Amino acid sequence: MREYPNRKFYGENPNREQLNVPIVLAGDKTDARVQPFLGDRYQRFERRLVWWPNQQYMDLTWERIRNILTSPEKRQILWDILYFRKYPRTPDDWYHVHNMYLYIRKDVAQQMWDRVPQRQSRSSCHRIRTPRPL
Numbered sequence: 001m002r003e004y005p006n007r008k009f010y011g012e013n014p015n016r017e018q019l020n021v022p023i024v025l026a027g028d029k030t031d032a033r034v035q036p037f038l039g040d041r042y043q044r045f046e047r048r049l050v051w052w053p054n055q056q057y058m059d060l061t062w063e064r065i066r067n068i069l070t071s072p073e074k075r076q077i078l079w080d081i082l083y084f085r086k087y088p089r090t091p092d093d094w095y096h097v098h099n100m101y102l103y104i105r106k107d108v109a110q111q112m113w114d115r116v117p118q119r120q121s122r123s124s125c126h127r128i129r130t131p132r133p134l
Contacts, residue, residue: 010034024103031101042103051096 010018014030019037026034038044068074080086089095104112 022105022108026101026103028099031099034103038103042105043109045102045104047100047102048091048094049098049100050091050094051098054095 008018008021010024010030012030012033014034014037016037019034024034024038024042068078077088080088
């Protein structure tokens with residue numbers, strides 16, 4: 001967002017003038033403060049900002065490495081992460097997560113949907129082919 005030239009920062013105390021914009025981003029702490037100013041003019045989308053996985057490797061010592069490699073349970077967890085990218089926690093129960101909320105003014109959202117090409121009808125997409133003889 002640093003590169004976006006039309007951004008506006010509404011801070012800790014937003015007001016109606018600051019939030020009279022096409023798109024509003026809010027975090028957990030500011031969401032309740034912006035909602036009264038947005039009313040029903042905006043569509044709200046909840047998203048999860050997932051940070052890097054657990055950073056226990058930051059304080060890694062040879063002692064901790066030895067403990068991980070000699071423990072069958074910890075070694076299995078390490079193997080699952082490195083080989084299968086299977087973490088002990090699901091994305092719903094992640095270590096470092098922040099909920100963020102994207103508000104798009106309804107007239108802007110309508111313009112975006114108007115520009116999306118219409119899908120073909122089902123009958124034109126799915127043609128039944130007769131099998132050819134081998």
